[in-house]
Amino acid sequence: MSEFLATIVRGLGSGSIYALLALGFVIVYKSMRVISFAQPAFMMAGSLLVGYLVLSMNFFLAVLLALLLTALLGAGVERLALRPMIGKPVFVLAIVTLGVDIVIRTVVNSFIGLDIRQMGDPWGLQQVDVLGVQVDQRHLATLLTTLIVVAALFAFYRWSRTGLAMRAASSDQEVALAQGISVARVFSLSWALAAALAGLAGVFLATGIGLEQNLWLTALKALPVIILGGLDSLGGAVLAGLAIGVVEAVVGSYGATLHPIFGGDFFLVVPYLLMLLVLLVRPYGLFGTREVERI
16 A cells, blocks of 8 residues: 555656646647747756756755746747747747757757766655655655645736736737737746746756756656646646656556556556547547637
8 A cells, every 4th residue: 555655646746747847838828829849948958057056056046046047048038039920820839939949958968968967956866754655755845846836826827917917818819908918028928937837847857867868758748738638727737747647657556467568668658648538538628628619
């Protein structure tokens, strides 16, 4: 039983990383109606900045400063690469974000090099006893931090003037403009938030195992998460991320006991199988808004 609970906690830790990445996708999509493929690059940039900054300051200060710089990078990308493309087809904007991702990751990889860079985190691979269950400290830290960030994000959208303005702009940009809301500012802030969330996900992903060039592949699992939860649902992104993390961990630990085909690395394809099943039943996701077009 304790082993099963440890597996669940490990899954929640991984799912929290997926949720942070997926939230960035959803925030950008709600504001601009475009899927940003630049999230993996922001994830790598944020974690790389922590790896350098931690050499000269406290780990937590390094994380805060790195997230601020990553947010500025996201806002800069929106201003320089995306804003001139406003009015172009959504497909064009998506291709631009893909190009941004390649450029940023190429630069980041040149600083990472071929060796694994350690993050200097306070958890590493240490374990702690929680009610008789041995769990990794980094999984607990990831889960708790994600819950705090998600609560703060929902409070921001619910009660702050800026958050309400972002919600209004995501619902109808023309009406928001008529009410005096700066849609351009909403776009910039959306990209900044998405980049910071991706950077935070990268920090937790690299803790304990270090930062290396192929770490960005994990960000691809955020795509099944947003399909499962819904492209325009923040709550759906969180729930779907945690669910996929738990299912992935359980299949990885116990899949082989059910059938040999579920052993080995089969758990790696579980998120994409779930995505395909959801697309067949609910193409707009479990919590996404169903769009109705009149003709």
